[in-house]
Amino acid sequence: MDPRQLFSFCALALLASVLAGCVSNDACYEPATPTESLRSVYVVKRAWHTGIAVAAADWPNREWSVLRDFPDSSYLEFGWGDARYYQAEQETWWMAVRAALFSTSSSIHVIGFDHPAAEPLLADEVVEVRVTAEGLQRLAESIEREFTQEQPTANGASLEVTPQPNKFYSARRRFYFPRMCNWWTAKRLEDANCPIAAWSVISPNRMIREARSFAGAP
Template sequence: MRKSIQRLGIVILSLSAFLTIGYFTPRKWGNYSQADCTISLYISNQGIHTEIIVPVKNEYFDWNQFLPLREIGRDANYDYKYLSLGWGDRAFMLETPTSGSINPVTAFKALFLLTPSTLHVQSYRVVPQNIETKCVKISGKNYLMLVNFIKNSFQLDAAGKKMKISYGYGNSDSFYEAKGSYYILRTCNDWTAEALQKAEVNTPLWSTLSSAIIFHLNSGCEGHK
């Protein structure tokens, strides 16, 4: 019995050490600066979940052409400047507007079963000030790589259209069908990290925790944090 407890302790300590190293270890080392960093992105940390905030329109891409703003929320005023996009477990995201309303059963299923996913799309007139955000600057070329990753995360119907599941928590957001299954080895924050990697933004080796992503965020542009 004592040996079993000791072995379990060793496994727990080894796993903790491995995850700690992954948390603090970046995927890129040294100088990996991008050229022509003209696009600002914002990554929001909502406690346990991250989302990517992009400009609605710039010289490289117009999100209104891909995802009409009038279809996103109930708000009749469509003068939005930013979109926040995040991927995650469908049941968990639809049922959990705040971290204080987590259903333990839903959370367990999300972590340990292969569950359907969703994309949450939130419209903003300004970058939100009531949640933690961190800005990174990237090149136009890498921005298009990120845009394509996000676009390809939407599940389309036979006619090639996005499929809305429902309106969201307020008047300016909605949930859409997404590709892929959610489980403990591919979480909402792993999706964010994958998107940022497409844009050559540094991310941690272990990206399951939202704080790990925020810790490593750097635009890759000289002098910009």
Template structure:
């Protein structure tokens, strides 16, 4: 679609001015042979990226909001611009606003039972193995992305885009240097993988990095 090409162009150009450094996480990969290993999947849906977890692997004391999908085998989560992500039809103005004005954000969470490669057939998917401690850090990162009410409960915003899904109000502001793809890079980096979120503004940038370390 024209709007996606327009936004992608500006995201690529933004890399020139987005060279800020970030502190180094203690490397946790590759996992040592004596550690409990759990698997996540990073999915590239063409424009948007997300992270997929197996529900039974998640310690719900670290990510209590996942209990909304306790009947699912897998849970996919993504983060993005509140207006653009939830819109039934995207417009050029929405794309420009999302890029150049810091805007509110949402989480999109999907529960499903079919094997990952079947449910997301035709999409680019990368499997990542994590030690248990690293996986727990990632789950904490996801939980902390939810905006909460006065009683610290997640704030649901309505049905999501497909399947058994839900939007939630999220923390953080969307901007051309802080996209759904940089958010996924931050999440995987929190788990100990040496990604550079500042070089992951597009899905292609993110997956290039994942393939280098995979």
């Protein structure tokens, strides 16, 4: 990475930190939207990482092959990260730096589970966000486009991130600072018509504050 790129990244990180307190008070749908037409998605936070979960029964594309990989799961959580760091048995600071600056490939981690709650998912927090059916369609399509192939590359059970069934898949997008896992989660919500500027999201705390603002919006 040349000095100009590094300077640009640092400037963007500084700007994002300035904007970190500027969360929206708007919902992801118009006030007149009928409540019964809304669908729930969930932002899941674990330490420095966030992902997004959707009820399997609500997934618009019923023919998507990934659904068949989790036949007994009521919900699917999707997270994205550097392939080497994400799938490591033991993460290190050097691996984190290498992922942020010198990543060569990325992975999507899919976790199947039954209840959207923090304790069974070994998560710090789970926030429910309501979106329209159209927003869910856009979110689901954006997730499907992130896969380079729909066959799992590895079984994640040995990583002990969660006791739930989980698998890794090759991802299309390049992982680099500041476009990392929390930006990816924010981008999915942005695709679902939520009022969030994904480019400004770097930290998991910022992502979870945004999710809370959507959840609490009238």
